[in-house]
Amino acid sequence: MTAGGYQKGRLRREDIISAAFEVYREFGYHGSSLREVAKRAGITHAGLLYYFPTKEALLAAVLERRDAEDTEREKLDIQPGMELLRHLIALAEFNVAHRGIVEVYARLAAEAVAPDHPAHDYFIRHYRIARESAVATFKALAESGELRPGVDPEAAAVTFIAMEDGLQVQWLTQPDEIDLVGSLRFFLQNLLTIPID
Amino acid sequence: MTAGGYQKGRLRREDIISAAFEVYREFGYHGSSLREVAKRAGITHAGLLYYFPTKEALLAAVLERRDAEDTEREKLDIQPGMELLRHLIALAEFNVAHRGIVEVYARLAAEAVAPDHPAHDYFIRHYRIARESAVATFKALAESGELRPGVDPEAAAVTFIAMEDGLQVQWLTQPDEIDLVGSLRFFLQNLLTIPID
Structure with a gap:
């Protein structure tokens, strides 16, 4: 060629x-x-x-492209901690302006819960990587005293990812009634000792 | 006949x-x-x-049956407040034992974000009713001093429903790694001044 x-x-x-x-x-x-x-x-x-x-x-090619785009946007060189949280909020702002991306993600995630779905392993990996990154962030925040005392970093990580997923479906259904970014901030603020902004 | x-x-x-x-x-x-x-x-x-x-x-008939089952399980005569939260946790425990129900709900919810999906209006109604009930509960908790000071009942309601939805998809994908009920308790406990149990 x-x-x-x-x-x-x-x-x-x-x-x-x-x-x-x-x-x-x-x-x-x-x-x-x-x-x-x-x-x-x-x-x-x-x-x-x-x-x-x-x-x-x-x-597989569609998921690869999504990962490539995400990696670019998520700037994986950011250190765990407040900066990463702020970056993930900015990513949520980006998503709100790009509804199509969120729709595909939400649909595939719900389909791929079945172990025989060809994207199942992709989502298992996706969730593991997301949780590891979130746990590292909440542990860093605990060490710097920015996580509220008594908040378990592992539970904070699982619920943070669930919050992102759940807000997406609710916002996709009622975009005019649900403040996706504001709700995510609300959730995170409740885990922190310092203002998120 | x-x-x-x-x-x-x-x-x-x-x-x-x-x-x-x-x-x-x-x-x-x-x-x-x-x-x-x-x-x-x-x-x-x-x-x-x-x-x-x-x-x-x-x-329509499938969704009607789901509503009928939910109404029975949700015992709508329960007053807003701690009792309702505990009842919703019990409902989450029921769901963990009935994976099929959760799978259908998660799949249809993700599909029905499209305004032309025949279940779209059902999910709009579903989210509105769920939010109204949750707002009433968090307002009651605020009045009785059981909601942490500064927590907005509306934001608590939106994020509570998002948490339920998001945990379902993550748990369906990795049932052995995700503690759905424990994570839901963790989320609610962070909003409250008294122990949830």
Whole structure:
């Protein structure tokens, strides 16, 4: 393949992933089909199969892109503690401005609770990494006296992640009634001895 | 129809609703089909259409049954306050022992964030009722001095419901690692001045 051909193939691949993202948002993974994704991407079914031979391969590519975007936004070099909490609040603000991302995440997370779902292992990893990072943050806050006395860092981590997930579904259902970012701040403030802002 | 025939029809209807529940749990609403539900219920497709002429009619019946079961379990005559919180913790304990109910709820809630989903209005109503009940409870706790000073009852209500939803998905994904009921207690305890137990 020429350099131009390679570049074109890469772009085509990215287009297909974007189309898959939209189809998952509307129908979930189980309700999606490669035919529908091909149609949205303006490519033939056979053409799509050249890039993604199975539904699972396409799902893996969508999740990989999400991780790549997250890693960029989450700036993983930030030290655990208040700075990380503030950064996660900024990430929630970003999400509120990008409803589609949140919708796909919420739908796939709910589908993937089934152990035989092809994204199940992805979400297990996702939750483990998120919890580890949150535990490290709450432990750092405990050491610096910024965590309220008696608050268990492990329980704070599990409930913080649950709060993010749960607020997303409630906000997606009633975007005009639910203040996602304000509610997340409220939750965190109740765990801290210093003002979050 | 004879009394026996009526009774038989009622049982058949209940069987179909139970089959639909299982199909939603596995495939979500969008991924479900009346044909698959008929197959699981051991009835012909035409036979099912006699009871439920559309996918939407069947979904409505599933949600109605869920509400009827919830109303029974939630014992709505309980006064807002500590007793209601303890009752909701007991409900969470019940749910942990009945994973299927939680799975269907989590899947439908994530699907129904789309305004054109046939369960969308159901979930809007569900969240409004749940929030009203929770606000009344946290206001009662504030009046009796059992809510920590400075905790806003409205924010407590939104985050309490988000906590229930978010813990469900995390627990469904990793049932051996997540203590759903303990995490819910942790969250509530942080809002209260008195021990929850």
